[in-house]
Amino acid sequence: xxxxxxxxxxxxxxxxxCGLCAALCPQGILAMQWNCYGEYNPVETSPCTTECGxxxxxxxxxxxxxxxxxxxxxxxxxxxxxxxxxxxxxxxxSYVGYSERHRPTSASGGMATWLLETLLTxxxxxxVICVSPTGDPERLFSFQVFDTPEDVRxxxxxxxxxxxxxxxxxxxxxxxxxxxxxxxxxxLKAIRLAQQRNKKLRERIVVTVGLTCGQLKSxxxxxxxxxxxxxxxxxxxxxxxGKSQDQPANNFYFSFTTADGKERRLFWNExxxxxxxNRWFTPEACNYCDxxxxxxxxxxxxxxxxxxFSGDPGGTSLLIVRSGEMLNLIEECCAFGKISVASINISRxxxxxxxVITIKKSHLAYRLYQDELLxxxxxxxxxxxxxxxxxxxxxxxxxxxxMQRQSREFTLKNGCYLKDGASSLKGEMYWDLMQLRLIRFxxxxxxxxxxxxxxxxxTLDRR
Ligand SMILES: Cc1cc2nc3c(=O)[nH]c(=O)nc-3n(C[C@H](O)[C@H](O)[C@H](O)COP(=O)(O)OP(=O)(O)OC[C@H]3O[C@@H](n4cnc5c(N)ncnc54)[C@H](O)[C@@H]3O)c2cc1C
Ligand code: SF4
Ligand code: SF4
Numbered sequence: 001x002x003x004x005x006x007x008x009x010x011x012x013x014x015x016x017x018c019g020l021c022a023a024l025c026p027q028g029i030l031a032m033q034w035n036c037y038g039e040y041n042p043v044e045t046s047p048c049t050t051e052c053g054x055x056x057x058x059x060x061x062x063x064x065x066x067x068x069x070x071x072x073x074x075x076x077x078x079x080x081x082x083x084x085x086x087x088x089x090x091x092x093x094s095y096v097g098y099s100e101r102h103r104p105t106s107a108s109g110g111m112a113t114w115l116l117e118t119l120l121t122x123x124x125x126x127x128v129i130c131v132s133p134t135g136d137p138e139r140l141f142s143f144q145v146f147d148t149p150e151d152v153r154x155x156x157x158x159x160x161x162x163x164x165x166x167x168x169x170x171x172x173x174x175x176x177x178x179x180x181x182x183x184x185x186x187x188l189k190a191i192r193l194a195q196q197r198n199k200k201l202r203e204r205i206v207v208t209v210g211l212t213c214g215q216l217k218s219x220x221x222x223x224x225x226x227x228x229x230x231x232x233x234x235x236x237x238x239x240x241x242g243k244s245q246d247q248p249a250n251n252f253y254f255s256f257t258t259a260d261g262k263e264r265r266l267f268w269n270e271x272x273x274x275x276x277x278n279r280w281f282t283p284e285a286c287n288y289c290d291x292x293x294x295x296x297x298x299x300x301x302x303x304x305x306x307x308x309f310s311g312d313p314g315g316t317s318l319l320i321v322r323s324g325e326m327l328n329l330i331e332e333c334c335a336f337g338k339i340s341v342a343s344i345n346i347s348r349x350x351x352x353x354x355x356v357i358t359i360k361k362s363h364l365a366y367r368l369y370q371d372e373l374l375x376x377x378x379x380x381x382x383x384x385x386x387x388x389x390x391x392x393x394x395x396x397x398x399x400x401x402x403m404q405r406q407s408r409e410f411t412l413k414n415g416c417y418l419k420d421g422a423s424s425l426k427g428e429m430y431w432d433l434m435q436l437r438l439i440r441f442x443x444x445x446x447x448x449x450x451x452x453x454x455x456x457x458x459t460l461d462r463r
């Protein structure tokens with residue numbers, strides 16, 4: 001018989017490829033592999049003979065009876081001083097700042113790498129699990145277990161590339177010790193679900209560092225941008241968050257290295273933004289995600305996409321802290337001048353992710369409404385289906401979904417490597433891009449009013 005996670009999740013194209021099901025399967029019959037869209041999925045290496053259902057219970061896209069609210073309530077609901085907002089989940093404190101030492105090589109202010117290193121040096125954990133480049137063109141990044149700050153630093157930066165956790169979670173199950181783990185919201189939800197069923201994971205994973213997340217990308221996203229940057233050979237390595245001193249933080253560059261050691265760069269506003277914002281090469285599972293701020297994480301790190309900070313080429317981080325232990329650690333290090341951070345009003349943190357919140361809350365409600373009409377199978381979400389969206393937003397949501405589907409179909413047609421594919425994909429998207437331009441034009445007055453209101457709100461928050 002088939003494993004329940006295959007029939008309930010993978011066959012409905014709802015898998016994000018976290019790998020927790022494969023790590024937990026007591027029969028060891030699930031292995032993580034690339035699917036035809038360049039995303040990770042579990043596949044069966046032999047038939048499931050027990051149907052124990054453990055795979056489903058750890059899956060962030062199966063109906064385990066739990067959601068981010070119920071999980072986080074159990075973890076943080078009783079922390080003294082904790083508060084809650086519908087957009088962020090629980091929060092104890094929020095900060096803005098950076099680590100001077102780490103920000104040059106990090107995605108934003110370097111706070112994630114600083115925190116992971118500090119957890120090791122302060123003896124809070126023995127091992128750190130984070131994502132690092134591999135040097136293997138078939139698998140440019142992977143989760144790895146590190147024991148020294150120098151190794152943790154090799155993982156600095158964001159990997160907009162599929163990575164899966166089955167190997168590192170198996171390592172946690174085999175090797176005793178205290179572990180800290182970084183992860184996107186859905187990956188950390190999977191870890192929390194797995195911890196409820198597995199004592200070793202509960203005892204050994206003692207700190208979770210989440211990343212705010214708008215979407216993941218398939219490996220074809222990297223191939224597409226490399227093609228756009230003029231890379232003609234195989235991509236041997238990529239850095240997604242290069243910083244240029246004459247550019248604001250929000251115009252970072254992707255830097256590709258090829259097998260012959262050549263480097264090519266492409267800036268965000270040279271075509272990356274178009275593919276990112278229009279959700280080209282985004283897995284279908286991300287369409288069913290309602291967690292922006294990694295609500296199950298002890299600390300969540302993100303970019304300070306606010307007018308006062310995004311102009312700084314060095315990059316600045318925002319942090320949401322949920323655990324008392326992490327709060328003390330950050331406050332202590334701040335007092336000793338190890339990091340430059342200050343408190344920031346949580347409503348400014350929410351505003352920094354306004355567009356992601358729209359996609360994961362109001363657009364999601366509308367997508368669920370459409371799925372209901374089409375009688376599609378979709379996971380149970382905290383957000384209810386609703387058609388309550390303006391005509392312009394409906395149009396935008398539908399156009400972006402159409403482009404997302406088209407980009408994945410393009411991958412099916414063109415296979416793994418999209419050599420010379422950039423121009424043909426853009427050609428296929430032409431009419432959708434024109435529609436988006438028209439929507440943008442028509443919504444200009446609304447955006448202008450909203451921008452004005454935001455400026456007023458920011459001024460009030462700073463007082
Ligand atoms: C797919 C993706 C989507 C994101 N979307 C948003 C967004 O919409 N808004 C926003 O503000 N921020 C987003 N981020 C987070 C942002 O890019 C930065 O990672 C975050 O600001 C932390 O920056 P830093 O300088 O503190 O971290 P750094 O010091 O650069 O450290 C980052 C840490 O995260 C680990 N890491 C990198 N990629 C991954 C990954 N794929 N899975 C697990 N761990 C990883 C690294 O190994 C490293 O330890 C996203 C990140 C990813 C990977
Ligand atoms: S989302 Fe994770 S747990 Fe669920 S099927 Fe995919 S790999 Fe397995
Ligand atoms: S958008 Fe949601 S489902 Fe997609 S990678 Fe991010 S956290 Fe996971």
